[in-house]
Amino acid sequence: MHSLHSDWTFQQDNAPCHRSKGTKQWFGEQKIEIMNWPAQSPDLNPIENLWDHISLRIQEKSSSNYSELWNAILSTWDSIDINRIHTLIESMPQRCKAVIQARIGTTKY
Numbered sequence: 001m002h003s004l005h006s007d008w009t010f011q012q013d014n015a016p017c018h019r020s021k022g023t024k025q026w027f028g029e030q031k032i033e034i035m036n037w038p039a040q041s042p043d044l045n046p047i048e049n050l051w052d053h054i055s056l057r058i059q060e061k062s063s064s065n066y067s068e069l070w071n072a073i074l075s076t077w078d079s080i081d082i083n084r085i086h087t088l089i090e091s092m093p094q095r096c097k098a099v100i101q102a103r104i105g106t107t108k109y
Helices: 021-030 047-060 064-076 082-090 092-102
Strands: none
Touching: 047 064, 047 082, 082 092
């Protein structure tokens, strides 16, 4: 039987919760290959920059309950400029180069 996901390679930040026995087992059962990736590396994961932006914007708004918080998250997400996303994607070659040059040290990302 051919798995729907057999040609996928999944990228994640390899945080400890993503490397649990159950998680590894599930990916194995689904025949999803996991990309070798440094653990919790915002230097190589531009989505982390986007999450930081969203978090800061949400903290600027006051939410007194779950519904208000959820609406703040949705409106913040909807307000993200597509050019910001493109800039983050286009930064990947520079990010990779900076990480290689830093030899596991920190970078400006």
